[in-house]
Amino acid sequence: MKQIASLTAIAFLALAACSSGKQEPAPSASASDDAAVEAIPPEVGTETASESATTATPTAAADVLGLEGLGALKIGQPVPKGGTWAERGAQTGDACRTVSSPDYPGVYAIVENGKVQRITVGGTSKVKLAEGVGIGATEKDVKGWFGGFREEPHKYEAAPAKYLTAPNARPGESALRFEIGQDRRVSLIHVGQMPALGYVEGCA
Template sequence: MRHQSAFAASALAITLALAACSPASNAPSDPVPTTPPAAPAPAQPAPPAASANVLGLEGLGDLKLGQPVPAGSSWASRGAQASDSCTTISSPDYPGAYAIVEGGKVQRITLGQRSDVKLAEGIGVGDSEADVKKWFAGFREEPHKYEDAPAKYLTAPNAESGDAALRFEIGADGKVKLIHIGMAPVLGYVEGCS
């Protein structure tokens, strides 16, 4: 009899285990979701590819602010200002552009009259002050050191922070003469290395 009880208890345990694994006849086979599934996140557009003819706060082509001149690049001192502490360099790949190197690192890049390089916003040398202000409102205005008004400098508000910043030199004709990106104090140099 003891043997029958053990057998009956085992049979009951197996029946209960199978019942627990089987769905009830009146229960839905798939649970009803309480909240709708989240929509997939929209795909983010890829950033535009960097162009060799676009000057950005990071630099121009392979020439990067705050870094040494890349070995094997076309940037070199070509009879311009050079000393132990400050050198100006240029590249035949970027006519009208030059850079200032201090302490072995690029501190400023300048676009001049012969340059066809532009900022990502499309602003380049020869554009009007009004065009600049459409994109860069709030820049600090300072009188030009060598030209009479309306010539001036337009400098980004963050220029004194030591971060890379932007500065425009506007000529007496109201047009962009030079565009500089760089870090203070080199960003504000008006005669090459000074």
């Protein structure tokens, strides 16, 4: 009986030791677990930072001049109705008119036969081409982006002032023309169709 009691006591002590032992803490998340969490795509309907940046670009795009035009003002099309483009100041005649917009300081457009033929960017305008070329850019910058442009002496300024005109400048096709000042920097940018693209005094 003593032997049985002794065995019982030993078993009781072993059981007590097991039950009173400290529990191991739960394993912490590893670096691979963190990576897995980060890899989970966002829920449908949530907006990521890159998507947020994309949705903020339309305003910036409105200040980009392209061969097709500037914003709602399109080469070869009538001046858009209900917008801010309108005739301002004295006009030289009925055949050729100029329009401008308070939304685009330093920019005006030539309208002939009811359609936009040229858009001119000058002054302190922030409007630029998609390549980043704007007023004040160097002649070197222009030639770096637009090689093969035809050079002509400037009508009102001495050399090195000049005109740089795209080789595809012709009636019915939109093209680029730069005016380079004596400081070898862009003073005016024109986009439009010949002959209006080549006018040196607004409508003339």
